[in-house]
Each structure stands twice: as structure tokens, then as C-alpha cells.
Amino acid sequence: MQTRKLGNSDIEVSALGLGCMSMSPFYGDPDDTESIATLHRAVELGVTFFDTAITYGSGGNEALIGSALKDHRDKVVLATKFGVYVTPKGIFYSGDPHYCHMCCDASLYRLKTDVIDLWYLHRVDPDVPVEETWSAMAEMVQAGKVRALGICEVVPETLRKIHAIHPVSALQSEYSLWTRDPEGGVLDACRELGVSLVPYSPLGRGFFTGTVTNQTDLREGDRRFNFPRFSEENLERNVPLLDVIKGIAEAKGCTMGQVAIAWVLAQGEDIIPIPGTRRRTYLEENVGAVDVKLDAENLAKLDQAFPSDAAIGHRLPEVQQRYVNQ
Numbered sequence: 001m002q003t004r005k006l007g008n009s010d011i012e013v014s015a016l017g018l019g020c021m022s023m024s025p026f027y028g029d030p031d032d033t034e035s036i037a038t039l040h041r042a043v044e045l046g047v048t049f050f051d052t053a054i055t056y057g058s059g060g061n062e063a064l065i066g067s068a069l070k071d072h073r074d075k076v077v078l079a080t081k082f083g084v085y086v087t088p089k090g091i092f093y094s095g096d097p098h099y100c101h102m103c104c105d106a107s108l109y110r111l112k113t114d115v116i117d118l119w120y121l122h123r124v125d126p127d128v129p130v131e132e133t134w135s136a137m138a139e140m141v142q143a144g145k146v147r148a149l150g151i152c153e154v155v156p157e158t159l160r161k162i163h164a165i166h167p168v169s170a171l172q173s174e175y176s177l178w179t180r181d182p183e184g185g186v187l188d189a190c191r192e193l194g195v196s197l198v199p200y201s202p203l204g205r206g207f208f209t210g211t212v213t214n215q216t217d218l219r220e221g222d223r224r225f226n227f228p229r230f231s232e233e234n235l236e237r238n239v240p241l242l243d244v245i246k247g248i249a250e251a252k253g254c255t256m257g258q259v260a261i262a263w264v265l266a267q268g269e270d271i272i273p274i275p276g277t278r279r280r281t282y283l284e285e286n287v288g289a290v291d292v293k294l295d296a297e298n299l300a301k302l303d304q305a306f307p308s309d310a311a312i313g314h315r316l317p318e319v320q321q322r323y324v325n326q
Contacts, residue, residue, distance in 0.1 A: 001015065001016070001045065001046025001047065001048075001287070001290065002014070002015040002290055003015060003048075004269055004270070004271075005196075005270075006077070006118065006148065006170060006196050006272070007148070007167075007168070007169035007170050007196040007270075008169055008193075008194040008195070009167075009169040011077055011117060011147060011169070013048050013049035013272060014047045014049050015265065015272065016261070016265070016272070016275070016287060016289065017047065017048075017049030017051055017079075017198070018039075018042050018050050018051065018275075018276070018277070019200055019274040019275060019276030019277075020035075020050060020056065020061055020064075020065055020278075021051075021053070021061070022276045022277060022278045023035040023038075023056075023061055023064060023065075024056040024060060024061045025221065026056075026223050029221065030057075030278060031278065032064060034278060034279060034280070035064060035068075036068045037280055038278055038279060038280050038283050039065065040068065041280045041283055041284070043072050043075060043076065045283070045284070045287050047287065048075060048076050048077050049076075049077050049079065049272065049274065050065060050069065050078055050079065051079045051172075051198075051200075051276075052065050052078075052079070052080045053080055053081035053082070053084070053120075053122055054080065054081065054082050054084070054085065054103055054106070054107060054122075055081070055084040055085055055086055055091075058085075059106065059110055062110035063110045063111075065078070065111065066111040066112035070112045070113075078113060078117050079117060079118035079119070079150070079170075080107050080116055080118075080120070081120035081122035081152065082099075082100065082103035082104070082107065082119070082120075082121070083095055083100075083103075083120075083121045083122040083125065083133070084122040084123050091320075093123050093124075093125045093126075093323060094125055095121065095125030095127075095128040095130065095133035096125070096128055096133075097135070097136035098136075100136040100137060101139070101140065104119065104137075104140045104145055104146065107119075108145060115145060115146065115147055116145065116146045116147070117146075117147045117148065118147065118148050118169065118170060119137065119140065119146045119149055120150040120151060120152055120170070120172055121134070121137065121150075121151045121152065122152050123152060123153060123324070123326070124158065124326035126323075126326065130154075130158060130161065130326070131161065131162065131165060134149075134151075134162040134165050134166060135165055137166070138165060138166035141166065148167075149166060149168060149169060150169055150170035150171065150172060152171070152172040152173065153172070153173050153174075153323070153324040153325060154171065154186075154325070155185070155325050155326065156186055156188070156189035158326060159171060159186070159189050159190070159193065159195065160189060160193065163193050163195070167193075167194075168193065168195050169196065170195060170196045170197075170198045170272075171190055171195050171196070171197055171198065172198040172199075172200060172274075173186065173197065173198075173199065173200070173324075174199065174201050174315060175197065175199030175200075175202065175264060175271075175273075176199065176201055176202045176203065176208070176260065176264065177204065177208065177241075177245075177260055177263055177302060177310075178204050178207070178208075178229075178241065178306060178311035178315075179201070179311070179315050180308045181308075181325075182197060182199075183308070190270065191270065195270075196271070196272055197270060197271045197272070198271075198272050198274060199264055199272075199273045199274070200273075200274055201276075202260060202261050202264040202273040202274075202275050203257050203260055203261065204260065205224055205229075205230070206224075208257055208260035209255070209256060209257040209282075210242055210256045212224070212230070213239050213242075214235065215230065215231075215235065218230070227315070227316065227317060228313030228314045228315075228317070229313035229315065230313075231313060234312045234313035237312045238311055238312050241305065241306065241310060241311070242256065243305075244301055244305040244306075245302070248294070248298050248301065248302070252292060254288070254289075254292050255285055255288075257275075257285060257286065257289070258289040258292045259292065259298075261273060261275055261286060261289035262289045262290075262292035262294050263299070263302055265289065265290065266294050266299060
């Protein structure tokens with residue numbers, strides 16, 4: 001497994017991480033036994049970068065990872081997030097400094113560790129100045145509870161503002177062939193400040209695997225039913241985008257998903273994608289993308305097929321849109 005440096009920190013991680021969100025009930029009912037086996041297999045394959053959050057399973061995801069990886073703690077980098085919580089009444093956001101400190105201690109407990117390697121603000125709370133939240137997070141670094149700080153889905157101005165208070169090591173945002181929002185301003189700011197971009201959903205929430213071409217391919221309870229790009233009408237219009245990926249995959253003898261991940265990896269050594277899965281089969285396929293090399297012609301074809309406005313439909317449900325690009 002190749003490795004990459006995590007921003008301006010002293011942390012080195014595998015070039016490909018593992019997003020663990022789907023090990024909680026987001027894309028249908030989870031299977032803890034398979035999830036734990038997937039986590040163990042990831043370690044065997046050289047994956048060292050594991051991503052979770054308090055909101056995934058209301059802490060259950062952190063607990064699962066903490067238990068599964070406790071015997072491998074010296075080999076892995078644990079990243080978690082706070083600032084979003086779910087109640088029966090809906091999704092809420094909090095950047096309150098006191099809540100921040102409480103979340104840090106709770107994550108440490110569930111992850112069964114003395115220190116969080118990378119701690120993100122999951123979303124900026126529009127009702128709390130981000131400087132107050134970030135200063136509270138920096139206090140946890142000074143207390144020795146956190147090694148490095150990250151933030152999710154912010155604009156360059158916010159990134160520069162908080163970086164002046166305490167270094168930002170990673171910015172996590174959605175980034176893939178059909179979500180190219182970070183290109184330009186955000187990615188330029190990351191490179192200016194020495195911040196790694198950590199793309200989630202590099203497979204377009206599974207779209208680029210070619211396994212979701214109709215809503216009947218989604219299981220009951222799958223949250224993609226709520227995402228505009230996966231509506232029946234939009235999905236039908238988006239499917240033709242797969243043709244170029246399919247052609248490159250066939251020529252290289254790899255899968256479509258591997259081409260999509262390889263494209264993200266090819267965008268720079270400072271980019272560390274974290275494709276998510278709870279199954280060993282898909283994990284092994286994703287890891288194989290590290291060895292897929294796209295030449296200049298491949299990259300040019302993909303860029304031409306996927307301009308910034310290629311996808312039909314917004315990448316997020318309307319209720320979540322106001323909490324990104326803060």
C-alpha cells in the first residue's frame with residue numbers, strides 16, 4: 001500500500017482510507033459481523049486510515065471501530081467528527097465549545113483510545129462563530145487528546161480564518177468525477193496552506209460502480225432514495241455518463257469503480273480518498289484501484305466526459321444543502 005502525508009501534520013496514512021459510515025444504517029441494514037471482518041481485512045491490506053463520526057449510528061459506529069481495531073491501534077490512524085447529531089425530530093448542528101469538549105471525551109471512550117489522530121468539525125454551526133468552535137477544538141490538541149484537526153465542507157475564506165488560529169491538517173469534502181466542487185478555490189486554498197483534501201464518496205455514492213442504474217437497484221431503507229441524483233428521472237439521465245468509464249475499465253482490465261477512484265488519486269499526492277464500504281469484496285476492489293494507472297489520454301477523456309455540471313441533480317438533499325460550503 002502506498003502512503004501519503006496528512007497535510008501539515010506528522011501523520012502518514014495509506015493512500016486510500018476506509019470510510020465506515022455504511023457500517024451504520026445509511027444504505028440499508030448493517031451487518032456487524034461482516035463490518036468487523038472488513039475492518040480486519042483492511043488492516044491486512046495495508047489500509048491505515050479509518051474514518052467515522054459521532055453521528056454515524058449515534059456513536060455506535062465509533063464503538064464498533066474502537067472494538068474491532070483496539071488490537072491494531074498502533075498500526076492505524078483514527079479520524080472522527082463531531083458537530084452533527086440526529087434525534088427523532090431530525091438532524092441538528094452544534095459548534096458550542098462546551099459540546100465540543102464533551103464530544104471529544106465521548107469519542108475517546110467509544111474508540112477505546114487515549115488520543116484521536118484526526119478530529120473534524122463535521123459541519124459549521126451557522127449560529128456559533130466558527131472561530132469559537134475551532135479554538136475549543138485546539139484546546140483538545142493542547143490537552144493531548146487530539147493529534148491533528150480537520151474540517152468538512154467549507155469555503156476558502158473559512159479555511160484561512162481557522163488556519164490562522166490553529167493549523168488545519170485536512171479538509172473533508174465530497175469529490176468525485178461528478179462532484180468537482182473543490183476544484184479551483186477550495187483545492188487551491190488547501191495547497192496554499194498545506195492541507196490535505198480527503199474526498200468522501202469518490203465512487204459517487206456507488207454510482208460509478210455501475211451497480212445502481214435504476215431505483216430498483218436500491219434496497220429498502222437506502223438513503224440514496226432521498227438524493228436528487230438518484231431520483232428515477234435523474235438517474236436515467238445520469239447513467240449515460242458511465243460509458244466513458246466503462247470503456248477505460250474494459251481496456252485496462254479493471255472495474256469501473258477502480259477507474260473512478262484512480263482518477264481521484266491521480267489529482268494529486270495531497271488527496272487521500274476514503275471510499276466507504278462494509279463488505280470485504282468491495283474493500284478489496286477499492287484497494288486495487290491504487291494500482292490502476294491512468295495515462296494522459298485516459299484523464300483527458302474523463303475530464304471531457306465529466307465537466308463540473310455533468311451530473312443531473314444536486315449532490316445532496318435540500319435539507320442538507322445549507323450546511324455545506326460554509
